[in-house]
Amino acid sequence: DSGVTQTPKHLITATGQRVTLRCSPRSGDLSVYWYQQSLDQGLQFLIQYYNGEERAKGNILERFSAQQFPDLHSELNLSSLELGDSALYFCASSKGRRTLYQETQYFGPGTRLLVL
């Protein structure tokens, strides 16, 4: 158990709908990262937040948005869902300190999204 929690574990929805995925980082971690992993694919970095502020952005679609709240949990919002959005969505966390070397990221268990 990494200490990172994600809810829900599974989500089934229809095309055109909107869903919200939730992540709580490890105790003491200020930074949250979101990744998308499609079937048999690698991990695509979506976005990173540090202490409530967006810090880095990857290939995140305009239909997707995220935020980090004062209690440091984060939500990833996916709207106008398409079949191709079906994937595992992982959240990871780290302390987020500005150090010479990137810190280890600890991954949550993921949310499996199925768009029908």
Added chain:
Amino acid sequence: GENVEQHPSTLSVQEGDSAVIKCTYSDSASNYFPWYKQELGKRPQLIIDIRSNVGEKKDQRIAVTLNKTAKHFSLHITETQPEDSAVYFCAASTPGTYKYIFGTGTRLKVLA
């Protein structure tokens, strides 16, 4: 843009043999290289990492080597066991970017 290439995409070895997975990164400023193991349907878990100020790091049966000149790094697993079967991802990180760029993964099968 930043890119990490990983080879091979699949690897089958006999139990007890060694396995080697190689990654090449594009950004010469990258200085941190973690390796993650992901079992089917599970979260990626860090198994070993290396910083650019060292050339090799070892942890029991697992080792990572880094060649900064050639911009590649490799994962070595010795005395493989069936429980080593999983997908392994390499990643590279550049200071100031606050993100990892992951390789495409290697599916390792250890045959008993």
